[in-house]
Every structure is written in structure tokens, then in C-alpha cells.
Amino acid sequence: MKISNAHLRSFRNHNETTFEFGSQINVLLGENGQGKTNALEALSFLCLTKSFYASADTTVMQQQKKFFEIKSTLESDEGKEFQVRVTYDDMKKEKKFTINGAEVEKFSTVIGMFPVVILSPENNSITFGSPADRRKFIDMVISQSSKSYVEDSIEYRRIVRQRNAILSVAKGKDCSNEISPWNEMLVKYGSRIICKRINFLTEFEPYIAQTYLDIVAERETPKIEYLPTVSAQKNSTVEEIAAAMEIKLIKKKNDELRFQTTLVGPHRDDIFFSLNGLSLKQFASQGQHKTFLIALKVAEFFFLKERCSETPIFLLDDVFSELDEHRSKKILLLAESLGQIFITTTSEKIFGGAEWNSERRKFFIKNGEAVNELLAA
Ligand SMILES: Nc1ncnc2c1ncn2[C@@H]1O[C@H](COP(=O)(O)OP(=O)(O)O)[C@@H](O)[C@H]1O
Numbered sequence: 001m002k003i004s005n006a007h008l009r010s011f012r013n014h015n016e017t018t019f020e021f022g023s024q025i026n027v028l029l030g031e032n033g034q035g036k037t038n039a040l041e042a043l044s045f046l047c048l049t050k051s052f053y054a055s056a057d058t059t060v061m062q063q064q065k066k067f068f069e070i071k072s073t074l075e076s077d078e079g080k081e082f083q084v085r086v087t088y089d090d091m092k093k094e095k096k097f098t099i100n101g102a103e104v105e106k107f108s109t110v111i112g113m114f115p116v117v118i119l120s121p122e123n124n125s126i127t128f129g130s131p132a133d134r135r136k137f138i139d140m141v142i143s144q145s146s147k148s149y150v151e152d153s154i155e156y157r158r159i160v161r162q163r164n165a166i167l168s169v170a171k172g173k174d175c176s177n178e179i180s181p182w183n184e185m186l187v188k189y190g191s192r193i194i195c196k197r198i199n200f201l202t203e204f205e206p207y208i209a210q211t212y213l214d215i216v217a218e219r220e221t222p223k224i225e226y227l228p229t230v231s232a233q234k235n236s237t238v239e240e241i242a243a244a245m246e247i248k249l250i251k252k253k254n255d256e257l258r259f260q261t262t263l264v265g266p267h268r269d270d271i272f273f274s275l276n277g278l279s280l281k282q283f284a285s286q287g288q289h290k291t292f293l294i295a296l297k298v299a300e301f302f303f304l305k306e307r308c309s310e311t312p313i314f315l316l317d318d319v320f321s322e323l324d325e326h327r328s329k330k331i332l333l334l335a336e337s338l339g340q341i342f343i344t345t346t347s348e349k350i351f352g353g354a355e356w357n358s359e360r361r362k363f364f365i366k367n368g369e370a371v372n373e374l375l376a377a
Pocket residue numbers: 011012013014030031032033034035036037038039059060061062063344365
């Protein structure tokens with residue numbers, strides 16, 4: 001997959017910005033607060049139908065404006081062109097996504113069509129943060145490689161919301177009759193999600209082992225395990241997980257009434273990372289965290305490339321600011337070998353001596369405007 005060009009209108013601090021991208025590497029250079037990350041965010045919109053970190057569409061709409069638009073030409077590995085357009089109209093509260101002029105009815109069908117991997121400072125929470133941050137990471141990878149997972153997840157979220165509403169209205173009193181049909185749904189979709197996540201991690205493990213080996217020369221063995229809130233193993237079937245969920249729901253019935261929320265299911269699970277058998281969260285150094293995260297993201301790239309039969313685009317936001325020059329150069333070399341990449345940075349030091357041409361482009365971002373230095377010269 002490649003992004004040939006992009007046109008941003010009223011998106012964050014970009015009033016009207018046009019990019020003609022290079023086919024290999026695109027460096028977005030500029031001082032802090034100029035609109036570099038915003039530009040990557042716009043690209044993520046094309047692939048994910050939403051921002052990779054802001055939850056509301058109105059947040060990315062330029063202040064004082066009533067709409068935003070992102071237009072772009074994407075090209076698949078086989079050379080097929082896609083004209084993609086995303087618009088948001090604040091008066092109608094309406095987001096539209098069109099591909100080659102045809103409006104997409106279900107946004108979930110777009111996820112995975114234009115695979116993307118994003119490495120940004122927010123991602124530090126994958127290894128440092130809460131279980132929710134880790135779930136979000138694996139959900140994003142599985143979603144891009146499995147349509148049914150996206151649909152199951154949407155349905156599951158709806159079920160949890162409904163169930164929580166019933167528990168909240170009940171205010172601690174028995175509500176077995178009202179909640180019973182939702183228990184069935186929770187178990188049906190929840191067990192499918194848990195099973196898919198466990199299978200995913202089993203398939204993903206060799207990818208992370210390989211990228212880890214590529215990035216760090218020493219032999220540190222990374223491991224990822226799923227920590228479900230119900231008893232489930234690597235080879236558990238959906239039926240076995242469903243049965244375990246049913247038992248747990250009975251056990252947790254009183255607690256759920258007391259806390260007025262759903263306590264059983266994949267929305268409470270965690271993922272455990274370790275290096276040489278030691279918990280990453282508890283024992284790893286800052287540098288090991290960073291390396292683990294980069295390995296996760298590169299592994300995600302290769303996993304999606306295979307599963308989607310399409311090379312993902314890779315967005316690297318401010319990755320080099322926390323790394324020393326030696327490590328930065330190594331990561332850059334690796335990233336360059338992957339596919340089309342987009343890098344934001346405040347300093348071009350690490351690109352010192354690089355040639356800029358139609359494959360490798362450098363954009364200077366200032367106050368929501370972009371200048372391609374090569375074309376401008
Ligand atoms: N919805 C918005 N409308 C207008 N400006 C915005 C909006 N959201 C963020 N900004 C501005 O964008 C700038 C930050 O851009 P960003 O891309 O994060 O910078 P950086 O170049 O450091 O990555 C800030 O000046 C901020 O005020």
C-alpha cells in the first residue's frame with residue numbers, strides 16, 4: 001500500500017495542506033506544535049476511518065470551522081488506485097467515507113483494506129500502562145486482519161453497555177429476568193473474542209521473537225501471554241471458554257450487582273509481556289521498554305502484511321527523540337526496508353547526508369502548512 005497524495009482541509013491546524021508523497025520515505029520536519037503529528041493523524045483517518053488517538057471527530061475539526069475533509073490517492077501493492085475521501089459535517093453531525101466515489105455504508109468494512117501501523121509516543125502506554133492500553137493494541141492488530149473480529153467487538157461493546165445499564169438501574173437489587181438474555185449474548189460474543197485473541201497471540205509470538213532478534217543482537221527472549229479473567233488456555237475452544245464465562249458470571253453475580261457493572265468478559269482481560277521470563281512492566285529498563293514496543297510494532301507490520309496480503313504503511317511519530325543516535329539509525333534503516341514510511345521529527349540530524357528525490361521526500365511543516373523542500377527549490 002502506498003499513499004500517493006493527501007489533501008487536508010480544516011483538519012486540526014491544517015487549513016489547506018497538500019502533500020505529494022514520496023514512494024519510500026516521507027520526513028515531516030519542523031518545530032514543536034507546527035502540525036506534524038496532525039498530518040499523520042489525517043493519514044490514519046484514511047486507513048482507520050478515525051483518529052488513532054482522539055476519540056471524537058469534532059476534536060480534529062479545525063476550531064471555528066464546521067467541517068473537515070481529507071482527500072487522498074492510495075495505491076495497492078498490485079497498482080490499483082483508490083480515491084479516498086473522508087468528510088465530517090458538524091451541522092449534520094455526519095461523517096462520510098467514500099472510496100472511488102462510492103459511499104461506504106459500514107465503516108467497519110474499511111478497517112484492514114488499507115493496513116497501517118502507527119508508532120507514536122502514546123504507544124508507550126502499551127508496555128507501561130493499563131490493561132486497557134494493551135487490549136487496544138491487540139484489538140487494533142486483530143481488527144485490521146479480521147472483519148468478523150471488528151463486527152464481534154462492536155456487538156460486544158453494545159452488549160456490555162446494555163448490561164451495565166440494567167445493573168445500574170437495578171441499584172443492587174436482583175435483576176435476573178432482565179439480565180438473563182444479555183448474559184447469553186455476553187457469553188456468545190465474549191467467548192469468541194477471547195478465543196480469537198488467544199489464537200492471535202499464539203500466531204503473533206514468532207513474529208515478535210524474530211523482530212526482537214533483528215533489533216537487539218543479544219539473546220533476549222520476549223514473550224506475550226493472554227491473561228483472561230476466566231480460565232482459558234492456549235488450546236481452549238470457544239465452547240470451553242463460553243462454559244468458563246457462564247460459571248464466572250454466576251460466581252460474580254453479587255459483585256456485579258454491588259458494583260453495578262459487568263465484571264466478566266474480554267473487556268477485563270490483560271496481556272502479559274516478559275523478557276527472559278521477567279515481567280516487562282516490573283523489571284525492564286526504559287530502553288528495554290522502548291525496544292519491546294518497537295519490536296511489537298515491526299512484528300505488527302509483518303503480521304498485517306501477511307494477513308492482509310498488502311504492505312501496511314508505517315507512521316512513525318517522533319520516535320527518534322527518545323533514542324540515541326546509534327539506535328535511531330538502526331531503527332531508521334529497519335523502517336526504510338519495510339515499505340512506505342512517514343516520519344515526523346524536529347531534527348534532521350539522523351538523515352544527515354541523505355539524498356532527497358521522488359522516492360524520498362522531506363516536508364517542512366510550519367504553522368499548519370507544508371513545503372516540500374525539493375519541489376520548492
Ligand atoms: N482542532 C484544532 N484546530 C486548530 N488547531 C489545532 C486543533 N487541534 C490542535 N491544534 C493545534 O495543532 C498544533 C499541534 O500540532 P501537532 O501536529 O501536534 O504538532 P507537532 O508538529 O509538534 O507534531 C497546536 O498548535 C494546536 O493548537
